[in-house]
Amino acid sequence: xxxxxxxxxxxxxxxQVGGGFMAETKTVRAxxxxxxxxxxxxxxxxxxxxxCGKSTLARLLMRLLEPTEGAIEFDGRDIAGIRGRDxxxxxxxxxxxxQDPFSSLNPRMSVGKLxxxxxxxxxxxxxxxxxxxxxxxxxxxxxxRPEHADRYPHEFSGGQRQRIGIARALASNPRLVIGDEPxxxxxxxxxxxxxxxxxxxxSKLDMTLVIIAHDLAVIRHMSDRVAVMYLGQVVxxxxxxxxxxxxxxxxxxxxxxxxxxxxxxxxxxxxALSGETPSPASPPSGCRFHTRCPFAxxxxxxxxxxxxxxxxxxxxxxxxxEEIAATRPKAGLTPAAARSEGAQRRFALYEAATLRQTDRPxxxxxxxxxx
Amino acid sequence: MNQPLLEVENLRFRFRGQEQDVVQDVSFRxxxxxxxxxxxxxxCGKSVTALALxxxxxxxxxxxxxGRIRFDGETFAPxxxxxxxxxxxxxxxxxxxxxxxxxxxxxxxxxxxxEAVERHRNCGHAAARARALExxxxxxxxxxxxxFDAYPHQLSGGMRQRVMIAxxxxxxxxxxxxxxxxxxxxxxxxxxxxxxxAELQAETGMGTIMITHxxxxxxEIATNVxxxxxxxxxxxxxxxxxxxxxxxxxxxGLMASVPSLTGPRRRLxxxxxxxxxxxxxxxxxxxxxxxxxxxxxxAARPDLAEQDPGHxxxxxxxxxxxxxxxxx
Numbered sequence: 001x002x003x004x005x006x007x008x009x010x011x012x013x014x015x016q017v018g019g020g021f022m023a024e025t026k027t028v029r030a031x032x033x034x035x036x037x038x039x040x041x042x043x044x045x046x047x048x049x050x051x052c053g054k055s056t057l058a059r060l061l062m063r064l065l066e067p068t069e070g071a072i073e074f075d076g077r078d079i080a081g082i083r084g085r086d087x088x089x090x091x092x093x094x095x096x097x098x099q100d101p102f103s104s105l106n107p108r109m110s111v112g113k114l115x116x117x118x119x120x121x122x123x124x125x126x127x128x129x130x131x132x133x134x135x136x137x138x139x140x141x142x143x144x145r146p147e148h149a150d151r152y153p154h155e156f157s158g159g160q161r162q163r164i165g166i167a168r169a170l171a172s173n174p175r176l177v178i179g180d181e182p183x184x185x186x187x188x189x190x191x192x193x194x195x196x197x198x199x200x201x202x203s204k205l206d207m208t209l210v211i212i213a214h215d216l217a218v219i220r221h222m223s224d225r226v227a228v229m230y231l232g233q234v235v236x237x238x239x240x241x242x243x244x245x246x247x248x249x250x251x252x253x254x255x256x257x258x259x260x261x262x263x264x265x266x267x268x269x270x271x272a273l274s275g276e277t278p279s280p281a282s283p284p285s286g287c288r289f290h291t292r293c294p295f296a297x298x299x300x301x302x303x304x305x306x307x308x309x310x311x312x313x314x315x316x317x318x319x320x321x322e323e324i325a326a327t328r329p330k331a332g333l334t335p336a337a338a339r340s341e342g343a344q345r346r347f348a349l350y351e352a353a354t355l356r357q358t359d360r361p362x363x364x365x366x367x368x369x370x371x
Numbered sequence: 372m373n374q375p376l377l378e379v380e381n382l383r384f385r386f387r388g389q390e391q392d393v394v395q396d397v398s399f400r401x402x403x404x405x406x407x408x409x410x411x412x413x414x415c416g417k418s419v420t421a422l423a424l425x426x427x428x429x430x431x432x433x434x435x436x437x438g439r440i441r442f443d444g445e446t447f448a449p450x451x452x453x454x455x456x457x458x459x460x461x462x463x464x465x466x467x468x469x470x471x472x473x474x475x476x477x478x479x480x481x482x483x484x485x486e487a488v489e490r491h492r493n494c495g496h497a498a499a500r501a502r503a504l505e506x507x508x509x510x511x512x513x514x515x516x517x518x519f520d521a522y523p524h525q526l527s528g529g530m531r532q533r534v535m536i537a538x539x540x541x542x543x544x545x546x547x548x549x550x551x552x553x554x555x556x557x558x559x560x561x562x563x564x565x566x567x568x569a570e571l572q573a574e575t576g577m578g579t580i581m582i583t584h585x586x587x588x589x590x591e592i593a594t595n596v597x598x599x600x601x602x603x604x605x606x607x608x609x610x611x612x613x614x615x616x617x618x619x620x621x622x623x624g625l626m627a628s629v630p631s632l633t634g635p636r637r638r639l640x641x642x643x644x645x646x647x648x649x650x651x652x653x654x655x656x657x658x659x660x661x662x663x664x665x666x667x668x669x670a671a672r673p674d675l676a677e678q679d680p681g682h683x684x685x686x687x688x689x690x691x692x693x694x695x696x697x698x699x
Contacts, residue, residue, distance in 0.1 A: 049557035050528075157645040187412035187584065189642035192628035196639055214557065221630035221639070244632070258562040260587030262629055264614035272566075273559045276527050340615035343626070349691060350623045351640050353663035 004073075005176055005208050006038040006061060011070035013056050017281070026281045030056040032232035033070075035307075038176075043202065043209040045223035045240065047216060049255075051277050053232040054212045058180045061210065062096050063087060074176070092122040095169035099181035101161030105153040112149030115139065115167045122172035138167040143197060159190035163197065170205070178210045183218060195222060216259055220244050225313075228252050231288040232280055234307060238314030248310055248321040250293045253328075263339060287319070295324050374444065375400040376578040377546055382449055383436035384423060390650050392436070394420050394602045398675075399595070403545070404572065406579045408589040408610070411599035412625070414646045417582045420599070421548045424580075425465050426455030443545060461491040464539035468551040470531035474523040481507065481519030484538045491542050506537035510567060529560035533567070540571060547572075550582045565592060586629055590614060598622045601646055601657040604675060608682035618684040618691060620662045656686070664688050664695075 011034045019025035031053045038044045048054045059065040061072060063079055072080045079090055098104040105114055115135045119126060126134065136146035142163040153161055162182065169177055182198065183191040195218065202209050213219050219226055220240055227237040228251065236249040247253045254271040261268075273292045278284055284291045290300035300319065307317040318324070339347075382397040394416045401407045409417045422428050424440065435450040442463070447454050459465075467473045475483060484503035489496065500519075507515035510533040523531055532552060539547060549568065553561035569592065572579055583589060589596055593610040598619065606619040617623050627640035644661040647653070653660045659669035668687045675685040688694045 049559065159645065188586075189412060189625060189628045190645065192630075192639035192641040193643075195630070196641065199638075216558075217630040217632050220632060221636055254559060256632075258558040259632060260562075260565075260585065260591040261632055262586035262590045262614070262626060264590050264611050266590070270562060272562065276529050276560060277557075342616045343614065343623075346617055346623045346691060347627045347640065349695065350620060350627055350663065353620075354624075354640060354643065357643065357663045 003040050004037050005040040005075055006036075006210070007073040008034060008036050008057075008061060009071045009073075010035055011057070011060055011072065012068045013053075013060055013065060014068045028279075028281045029232050029283060030280055031060060031067075032280075032283070034229070034232070034234055036227055036234065036237070038208060038210055039225075040208055041206065042224040043211060043222055045211045045213065045219045045226040046229060047213060047219050047226055047255075048229035049214060049277060051231075051280060052229040053280065054214075054229050055180055057229070058096075058178050058210070058212045062094060062178055063090060064096075088121075092172040093174055094176045094178065095172060095174040097162075097165050097169050097177060097179040097182045100185050101158050101165055102185075104165060105161060107153050109152075110149065111139070111144075111151055111153070111156075111164055114153070114164060115149070115171055118168055118171035134171070138170055141170065141201070142167045143193075157190070158186050159193055162186060162194050166194075166197065166201070170201070173205075174207065176208045176210065178212070180212045181214070182211065184213060184215060191218070198222070216244075216256065228255070231277060231283050233288060233317070234315075235289065235317045236315065237307070238310075239312065242312050242314050246325075248314065248316045248325060249289075249318050250295050250321075250324060251289050253324075254294075287317075295320060375402045375441075376405075376443060377401040377580075378441040379424070379438075380441075381436075381438040382420065382423065382440070383438050384428075384433050384449070385436075385649075387432050387434060391652050392602060393649060394423065396438075396675075397597075397599075397602075397604050399597050399604070399607060401546070401578045401580060401595075403578050404576045405594040406572070406581055406592050408593035408596045409580065409582045409599055410584065410586065410589050410596060410625075412584055412646065414601070415599040416602035417599050418550055421465065421550050421580065421582055423449055425459055425463065425548060426452045427459075427465075460487055460544075461542045462544055463546040463548065464542070464544040465548040465550065466532070466535045466539050466552050468554050470528065470535045470555075471523060473535060474531060476523050479520050479522060480526070480534045481521075484534070484541055487538050488541050502541060503537070506541050507534070509540075509571070510534070510537045511563075512537070528556055529564065532556065532564055536564075536567065536571070540575070540577075543575060544577060546578050546580070548580045548582070551584070552581075553588065554583070554585070561588075568592075586626060598625070601652055603657055603685065604683075605658060605685045606683065607675065608679075612679060612682040616679070616682070618678055618682070618689045619658075619686050620664055620688070620691075621658050624663075664691075 011031055013031040015028045015030055017026050017028055034057055046054045046057060060067050067080055071078060112135050115138055116131055119131050119134055135149055139146055139148055144163055183194050186194060211222055223240045226240045226243055227234045230251050236252045247256055254273045257268060257271045271294060275292055278291060286301045286303050287305050290296040303319060305317045305319050307315045310316045378400045380398050383392055383395055385392045397420055399407060411417050430452055438449055439446055440449055481503050484506055485499040488499040488502045504515050504519060507518060512518050512530060512533055553564050581592060596610050596613040597604050598606040600621045606622045617626055624640060624642040628642060630639060642661055647660060655670040655672045659665040673685045673687045675683045678684050678689055
C-alpha cells in the first residue's frame with residue numbers, strides 16, 4: 001500500500017484569454033507542470049504570492065477545473081478525467097474550505113440547511129431526524145451550538161462563518177480537505193481560533209489537509225511539508241522545518257526575508273527583490289525567476305532548471321543553489337532570543353488565564369456563541 | 372523638547388443615532404520624522420480615527436465631543452471641516468489600502484498627480500506636470516515619461532500604491548496618514564513599499580501615522596505604538612516598550628495569537644469571542660467582555676495611566692504580575 005493519498009504529475013492548466021475583435025488570443029499558463037505528492041494524514045501546504053497559480057492548482061486537485069495536461073491520482077485512482085457519478089463520489093472524499101466566509105455561504109439558507117445540504121447529497125440513506133442530529137453534531141464539532149442551525153449567515157461573525165464553512169466540508173466525512181486561504185480573511189485573534197480548530201479536527205477525524213496560503217507564519221505553524229510556487233511552477237518543496245531553517249531557492253530566501261516579524265529591534269539582511277511577478281501569459285524564458293533573482297547568471301535566461309533533490313527530501317529548482325548556499329552560511333531565520341522575558345512571562349499568564357476561563361463550565365457552554 | 376507636529380487630545384465622536392461613541396478619548400502625539408502605528412483588529416476604530424483627522428467623515432452624520440487637535444502649533448476642533456479642508460492634500464495627506472478604488476479609473480495617472488499639485492500650489496499646468504513627473508520618478512516607477520499617460524488599470528497593485536504615494540507626497544506634506552497601505556500587497560512588494568515610505572520620510576522629515584493590523588509591520592517601522600480596541604486606546608508607548616513589556620491583556624492576547632516564524636511550534640493563544648457591536652459595548656473597560664482577567668472592578672473605566680515613563684496602559688490590573696500576586 002502506498003502512503004500517498006493525492007498525487008499530481010506534470011499538471012498543467014492553460015487559459016485562453018482575449019481574442020475579441022482584432023485582438024490576439026493569449027495563453028495564460030496559470031499552472032505549468034506541477035508535480036506534488038500528498039501523504040496520508042499530513043498537512044501539506046502550497047505557498048506563493050498572488051498570481052503564482054496556487055488557487056488554480058487547488059481547484060485542479062479538487063477537480064473544480066479540468067487540467068489541460070497531466071495526471072491526478074486520488075488514493076491510487078486517476079481522477080483527471082472522471083465525470084458524473086465518479087466525480088460525485090470523489091466530492092464526498094475530498095472537500096473544500098473557501099477563503100471568504102462572506103461570499104461562500106448562501107445568505108438565504110439557514111445554517112441548518114447549509115450544513116444539511118451536503119449530508120443530503122452524500123448520505124441520502126439518513127432520515128430527516130438523523131440528518132438533523134448529524135447537523136447538531138457537526139456544529140458542536142466546529143465549536144458552534146446546535147441552536148445556531150436556525151440562524152442565517154449574516155447573524156455570524158467572520159470567524160463563526162468560517163466554522164460553518166468547515167462544518168459543511170466535514171458533512172460528508174471526507175478523507176482529504178483542501179483549504180484555499182482558509183484563515184486569511186480573519187483578524188489575527190480569530191485566525192488563531194480557526195487555526196487551532198483545524199489542527200484539532202485533523203487529528204480527531206484522521207484527515208489529510210492541504211492548505212493554500214500566502215502567509216508564511218501560518219504555513220509554518222500548520223504544515224508538515226510545503227511546496228513553494230512561483231509563476232505556475234514549484235520552485236522548492238520539502239519538510240516545512242527544513243525549508244524554513246535552510247531555504248535554498250533564491251525565491252524562498254527572498255520570500256522568507258521579506259516577512260516583517262513582530263519582534264522589536266531585530267536586524268536582518270533582507271534579500272530585496274526588484275520589480276514584480278511577471279505575467280503568466282508571457283513567462284520569462286529559462287528559469288522563470290531569473291528576471292528578479294539577485295543571483296541570476298547569464299545562462300539562467302536560457303536553461304530551464306529541473307526540480308532536483310537537495311537534501312532530506314527537499315527539492316530545489318535552481319542551477320546554482322549550492323553556490324548560493326556556500327556564500328550565505330546562515331540563510332534561514334535565526335531563532336534569536338525572539339521575545340523579551342517580560343513579554344514571555346505575560347504570554348504565560350495570559351495563556352493560563354484563558355485556559356482557566358474555558359474550563360469554567362458556564363463559559364465553556366457559551367464558547368460556541370462567542371467564539 | 373521640541374514641539375510635536377501633531378497632538379490629538381481626547382478625540383471623541385459618534386455617528387448620529389448611535390448610543391455609544393465610536394471613538395472614545397483618543398489621545399496621542401507625533402513628532403517630525405516619527406512614525407506612530409495605530410494597531411488593532413477590524414472594528415477597533417483605527418480607520419475612522421484617521422478619517423476624522425483628515426476631515427473625511429460625512430459632516431452631517433458625525434457628532435464630535437470635546438477634544439482638540441494641534442497641528443504644527445495651530446489648535447482647532449476636530450469638526451472644523453473648513454480648516455481641515457484647506458490643509459488636506461497639501462500639508463497633510465493620506466494613502467489608502469486599496470489603490471484601485473482610490474484612483475480615478477478614467478484619468479491618466481500623471482494628470483491625477485498634476486491635479487493635486489495645481490489645486491494647492493499657485494502654479495501653471497506645465498509646472499504641475501513637471502512636478503508629477505518628478506514624483507513618479509521619486510517613487511520608483513520605471514520610465515515615468517511613458518507611465519505618465521497610463522491609466523490605473525494598466526498598472527499592478529504595487530505600482531498603483533506607488534502612484535498613490537506620489538500623489539500624496541507631491542505637495543511635501545508634513546503629515547502622512549497611511550491606512551493599511553500594504554495589506555493588499557504581496558510580502559515582497561510590501562517590503563519595497565515600506566522601504567519607499569521610510570526613505571521619503573527620512574528625506575522630507577514628515578511625520579507618519581501608519582494604521583495597520585500587522586504586528587510585524589509595526590515592529591519594523593514604528594517609533595511609537597497606540598493599540599486600539601473598540602474605539603479606545605488601551606496601550607500607548609514606544610515600540611520597544613510595547614513589544615518587550617506589553618501590559619494590556621488585549622495587547623498580550625494579540626501578540627500571542629500570531630504564529631511565530633522561529634522557535635518551537637506550540638498551540639496558539641486566542642482572544643476568545645469577538646468585538647461587540649456599537650451599542651452593546653460593556654460599560655467601563657470595553658475589553659472586559661473578552662478579557663481572561665476580567666473582574667467586577669472592570670465595570671469602571673480604567674484610565675490610560677502611565678506605568679513606565681512614556682508607557683501608558685488602560686487596565687486595572689497593570690502591572691499584571693504584581694496585581695495577580697496580590698489577589699492570589
